[in-house]
Amino acid sequence: MSRAAAPALRPFLPADTPMLAAIFAAAIEELTGDDYNESQQEAWAAIAVDEDAFGKKLASELTLIATVQSAPVGFASLRGKDHIDMLYVHPGAAGQGVASMLLDALEKLAGGRGAKSLTVDASDNAQGFFAKRGYVAKQRNSITINGEWLANTTMQKTLSSGGGQS
Incomplete structure (x- = not known):
């Protein structure tokens, strides 16, 4: 009666930084090709090349790690009390509930910190995921990362007092 281990x-x-940088790059490379071209993907993934800076960014936010059998398979970070800064899952663990578990936890933590709503600047490939979870598109954005223009959408969800959808 063996089942896949639950995350x-x-x-x-801080010791997680190299593995999270690898998850970040793999997720961008393997999961965003329908929405971003190769130059955009490379510029985006290059954010994690400087692992020291990437680790400092993760440490400066409330960052949670999803693990399966103690190995990291995804991570998410909350900037301040009400903005999801990052949510990335390794392609090998995509579609297994890891992102949902991470998002549920961030919503509860944000609610516990007094946030009335949560925002996220969702990549084009992540919009559907956030929409299914009750996030509503508010505005389109064009951002420059390492000399490349990328589009994303600011989405927002109103939290109930328990950290869920109202």
């Missing part, structure tokens, strides 16, 4: 959550540790 678990734990806080970010």
Whole structure:
């Protein structure tokens, strides 16, 4: 009666940085090709090339790690009390509930910090995921990352007092 191990959550540790940088790059490379071209993907993934800076960014936010059998498979970070800064899942773990578990946890933590709503600047490939979870598109954005223009959409969800959808 063996089943795939359920993901678990734990806080970010500085030693996680190289693995999270690899998850970040793999997710961009393998999961965003329908929405972004190769130059855009390379510019976006290059954010994690400087692992020291990437680790400092993760440490400066509330960052949670999803693990399966103690190995990181995804991560998410909350900037301030009400903005999801990052949510990335390794392609090998995509579609297995990891992102949903991470998002549920961030919503509860944000609600616990007094946030009335959560915002996220969702990549084009992530919009459907957030929409299914009750996030509503508010505005389109064009941002420059390492000399490349990328589009995303600011989405917002109103939280109930328990951190869920109202």
